[in-house]
Amino acid sequence: MQKKKSAPTYARRPGPPQQVRIIGGAWKRTPLPVLDALGLRPTPDRVRETVFNWINHQMTGDWDRADCLDLFAGSGALGFEAASRGARSVTMIDTVGPVVRQLELIKDKLKADNVRVLRADALAVARDFIQRGQRFDVIFLDPPYQQDFLVQALPLCAQLLNEGGLVYAESGERLPFAETDEAAEDVPEWLQPWQLVRADKAGMVHYHLLKLR
Template identity: 35%
Template sequence: MAKSSTKQQNQRPSGHIRIISGQWRGRKLPVKDVIGLRPTTDRIKETVFNWLSPYVRDSHCLDLFAGSGGLIFEALSRYAESGLLFEKDAGAAAQLQQNIDLLKADNAQLVRGDTLKLLTKVPTQTYDMVFIDPPFRQDLLEDCCAKLEEYNWLSADAVIYIEREKELNQVKLPANWTILKEKQAGQVCFELYQRQAVINTTAE
């Protein structure tokens, strides 16, 4: 995420995100000015949803660090079945709820709280598509990925989108995740993985 709050207005002068395609195509949604909030750019989002096009419709989606909501609202606009949004910051969460209400997105549910703690709760269902775009340089990525597996948040062949800082090398991800796509834009790396269900294993 952006480290400097003094440049935030220059980085996002419009204070909004735009939904690219689907039922809400062209809709602009306000974004709360929160230090470190780094909405996925339209350019990256377009690439990512080209990757995700075979998987989005009727999927159950989970956004671990919802922030501006740009990824989850794009998925719901493209007819994902449902979306669960986690967000820790009070201001960002309030804006997300307002945007959910504005879109009349009855299939979206916002939960405010710390993602790592929320992931230790037993989920009511599994998720087919997960967005992981954590704050940069806070060492959250590996723990999140491990907890998704440990606490059974994922469907058998779930797809997982990860957005991370370029300098974060040798990330330890679950062994049953296979990379499908990867790309870099400036200082940001973005990747798409697919999970394979773990078959009966012998004792280590």
């Protein structure tokens, strides 16, 4: 009897293999392979360049004192970018086994001693960090779109940030901040603790830099 082939772990993404590159820091121009899987959507190079310019302006460039959390790490583009720029520590979380193994391979290749990779549920880990009193200076949120992860994650991030900390949030639509003072009461409860520092759009990607009020 012919042995039945096991199903793939998840669907393959159509088209050629992709990669992104680190924009700045010690590993500038280093390519990062993007695992061939549907749903893995790395933050584009030019978006990351803009976002890290925003963060640098807010932080005055003190990456060596910054502890970072990449809650939905995926390709690792955001976390490895922060590590390349000298972040004191970067903790990357993802729940998909092949994705985590890819992140570990990249970490080993770069000899990135300031990076820790965990295979776990992002929201569960965030709650555990809160219980343990662990805090971060920069949190990256680039979850799968249309699944309300930001609605769940941002209230947790409010308890995970050090004073003056920043959150980068990416989504398929602009976050519903009030355009005028009169519209402030229409802002959803999960966004009310947050102040929008900067926001922009690239194609279908809306990206935001936030800090606590």
